Amino acid sequence: MISSFILFFNASYATIMSGKIWSLFIFPFLVCISFCRCSPELPAGDPDNGGLFLPEGFDALVVVDSLEGRARHLAVNHNGDIYVKLRFPDSIGGNAALRDTDNDGKADIIETFGDYLDKSSYGTAMRIHNGYLYYSSVTRILRQKLTGKLVPDSEMELIVTDTQPPRQHDTKPIAFDKKGNLYTPFGAPSDACQEDDRVFMSPGIDPCPILEHRAGIWKFDANKKGQFQRDGEKFATGLRSVVALEWNDQDDNLFTLAHGRDHIYNTWPEIYTVWEGSVLPSEVFLKLKKGSDAGWPYHYYNQIKEDYFLSPEYGGDGKKQGENVDSLVKPLIGFPGHFAPNDLLFYTGDQFPEHYKNGAFMAFHGSTSSAPYPQTGYFIAFVPMAKGMPSGPWEVFADGFAGVDTIINTSDAKYRPMGLAMGPDGSIYISDTEKGKIWRVMFKGDKGKFGKAQLAKMEDRKKQASNIKTPDEVKDIVATEEDGFFPKTGNMAEGAKLYNIHCALCHQKNGRGNDRFPPLNYSDWVNGDKERLTDVVLNGLEGEIRVHGRSYNNVMPKQDHLKNEDIALILTYIRQNFGNRSNGIVPEEVAKVRKATTKSP
Known part of the structure; x- marks a missing residue:
């Protein structure tokens, strides 16, 4: 490397001495490319970090304040182009493409594209894999080859079709392993497989017929067109609703954050208290192997007691655990109920401090059913990881999306975090479903000195913020x-x-x-x-x-x-x-x- 540089310097010096003055201008640039490997400086953050609370040393800027159609998941290409799955694609196409032309971090060009045919219902996925842009509606997974243009002009290829009409819990997030396989869930069109869904004290159907073709994750060939559910292989079961799904390349396993069921108090008030209905059942962080069973609908996970319990629809009373509990996949972390985990990202970049390397970022969209206590979630969490397992307690990474201190109604929240993506420089991008806002989070502090002191304020938010802490059964009631x-x-x-x-x-x-x-x-x-x-x-x-x-x-x-x-x-x-x-x-x-x-x- 040094000898190459010396030869380059001698040649450049000789050229300058021969009278070619232009070398005076191009020389420093060429030296930088050949020797320094310079990268563009990070853009300035917004003065208020776009309204976000972040650990010390981090800045944030708003890439775009609002997108027509709002936003679900997003992906960032190697050149910095951003692709967003739209939440309400009616009449404008299913996706948005964003480009920053002057390197200030703000999107200058926004174009929409992609007609999903069933675009009356929003989908979820937006991922880049092996040069293809994969995206979904609730019944289709499609892809296009990225061509270098902002909006790809390649053929839209239909990879997987769900032949059943859209129903509750139908989402199609996707993850890819290292062997050319694609994973996606088929959600359960039920809260707890009751005879009458969500109806007061309705018993569960035993055995639950939904489990044969829904409430699980299926594996497909990522490159084969025209597949149906029957062409895939059932990989995991007992998962009512999955929106956050990701493959961990370091650990080489599939991970998810699964939504727990709803209405446990409202349908069974003689068994559970209002407080239990607000904080249970848990939203669980799972490592999935082939054949994993997460328990639904027969069992739910209680993060306070740290174990599975029998669902009331199947004879549970909050204390009975039922049979086969030991065969269920043990959660890595049980988060409080109704946080609504909607995306998962393992950080592989180099911009952030070593503390974040290979750890898991999680987007909690926020609860709709925590009353009479404050609605909870509405923040980004982080879990430090080592060898595919948590290496420390979960942390609050970004908060402030809701814009209010206490969220009583879901509509009180100004923004709700949804999607996560990592840019080529290691920045993290976060999308919002309410207005289609997108933030870019960057680290500009001293990586060598980053530690507990820089995380202290976020730890205080974990303990005190009404949208994050587990509410006190008496003191934290916001209803009368x-x-x-x-x-x-x-x-x-x-x-x-x-x-x-x-x-x-x-x-x-x-x-x-x-x-x-x-x-x-x-x-x-x-x-x-x-x-x-x-x-x-x-x-x-x-x-x-x-x-x-x-x-x-x-x-x-x-x-x-x-x-x-x-x-x-x-x-x-x-x-x-x-x-x-x-x-x-x-x-x-x-x-x-x-x-x-x-x-x-």
Whole structure:
């Protein structure tokens, strides 16, 4: 190397002396390329780090403040181009491509592309692998060869098709191993495989028929076009909902962060307390081997007791563990319930301090069902790793996305972190689902001095922030007796109390819903046909609907166990609140619909 440099210097010096003055300008640049291997300096961070709280030594900037269609997962190419899976792709294509042309870290060019054919429902994946851009809808995994252009002009290849129509928990995140295989989940269209999904005290079906073709992860050939589920191999089971999936190249294993089930208190209030419903079951960090079983629907993981327990649908009471617990895959970490883990990234870059090398970054999208306690999640966690196992307790890496100190309703959160990607220089990129905002996080401190002192403020947030800590059962309640979670001693209208007990878990206390459940304000479903609305409450609703131009595809559980008087009070309340100004519903109208829609034995 040194001898080459000396020869280069002598030749350049001779050229300069011969009168070719241009060498004076190009010489330093060539020396840098040949000898120093210089890389462009990191761009300046935003003065407020884009609103984020980060460990000492880190800066952040906002790459783009908002994307039409918002954002799910994202990927960064070797030249810095960013590709984003859009959350609401209607009419604009399924993906966005971003480019920074002046190296200030901000996206100057934004283009959308990719028609998924079923784009009324959002997908998840956006990954770059072996020169291809892979992305998904809820029923298809596609890829395009990257050609050097910002928007690839290569053929769109259909790799995997899910032949079942979109249903709840249908996502298609993807991961790749070193042998040319692709992994993706097929979600369970149920909360706990009940006879009546999410319905009060509905028993579980035993054996659960869903497990044969759903609630697991399948392995496919990453390069073969035209595959269906039958062409893949079932790799792991007992996984109700997976959005965060990644292969760890250092450990050479598949990892996931799995969503726990919902409604454990609301459907089984005689067994569980409101507090237990807020913090359980756990969201689990798992290393998966071929044949791994994560327990769903028969078992759930309790991170407080650090073990699996029998689900109430199958005879559990919060204490029984049931059979075959020892055969279930042991979580590496059990996070609190409802954090909503939506992406996972193993850090292989060199920009960050050694503390982060090969560790796991995790995006927690945030809860929708933690009431009457604060909604939780809405931050980026980090787990230090060594040889495929946690080497220390989990940490808070980035917080502040929500923009408020206490999140009571999901809609209170200004931003919700969703996707993670690493850039070619080792920067970390984070996407948001609410406005399509993207941050770039960079380290500019002294890597040699990075340690506990630089992490101290983030450790304090882990212990104190209402969206991160496990709430105190008494002190941290953000609802009152009038909200309906406790004995009805307040002066709030009876309909409001009943609404907060039976409906606010999904549609939220303010009626604005969230990304999974539709809003009630100004909705034709609420203000339109009375009989249709009453039928939905009595008999439930399943399948895709559109509210305010957006698609929702979850399950509305039937509430036919409620008295006609109570249903009338709830429906009158929602038709006359949240900005709605429709006339009320009386018990006789509910009774009429109940009689007309009740199936004969």
